[in-house]
Amino acid sequence: MRILVVSADPAERLRATSGLVADAEQVVECDGVDEARRLVLEAAEPFDALVVDGDLMPRGGYAFLYELRAHAELTGWVAPPSVVLASRPSDRWLGGWAGASELFLKPVDPFEVAATVRALPGTTLPPYGDAGAAQAQVGTALRRSGR
Numbered sequence: 001m002r003i004l005v006v007s008a009d010p011a012e013r014l015r016a017t018s019g020l021v022a023d024a025e026q027v028v029e030c031d032g033v034d035e036a037r038r039l040v041l042e043a044a045e046p047f048d049a050l051v052v053d054g055d056l057m058p059r060g061g062y063a064f065l066y067e068l069r070a071h072a073e074l075t076g077w078v079a080p081p082s083v084v085l086a087s088r089p090s091d092r093w094l095g096g097w098a099g100a101s102e103l104f105l106k107p108v109d110p111f112e113v114a115a116t117v118r119a120l121p122g123t124t125l126p127p128y129g130d131a132g133a134a135q136a137q138v139g140t141a142l143r144r145s146g147r
Helices: 010-020 033-042 061-075 089-098 110-119 131-145
Strands: 002-006 026-030 049-053 082-086 102-105
Touching: 002 010, 002 033, 010 026, 010 049, 010 110, 026 033, 033 049, 033 061, 049 061, 049 110, 061 082, 061 089, 082 089, 082 110, 089 102, 102 110
Parallel strands: 002 026, 002 049, 049 082, 082 102
Antiparallel strands: none
């Protein structure tokens, strides 16, 4: 399992990765949206899950996830499921808007994050478009899995 952890805060990255390193084959860390975008979209081997800090600058982790979701919708690329690290309980709606699979309030429990990432389905994010777009994403996921 390959996991990308994105946070500008080294302490949050450490909390998130410390529980994941025992389960994942590879945990990649980065501290900004530009590097994360490059890593996700240009990776030779795709990531199985993303753990993203909602407080990334300048636009935030939520906007980054929404951008990935829109890219998947437009191109047929399969976006990995994601977990957001949030600062406020009221940010849950932002997590839903962005297409996050799960949301944790900071500071996170590393083992709780690891258990959630392990349980994430290996499917695409729910589409924000129409039913035809959902069917296209499911078809792409099935083709990639060889089914």
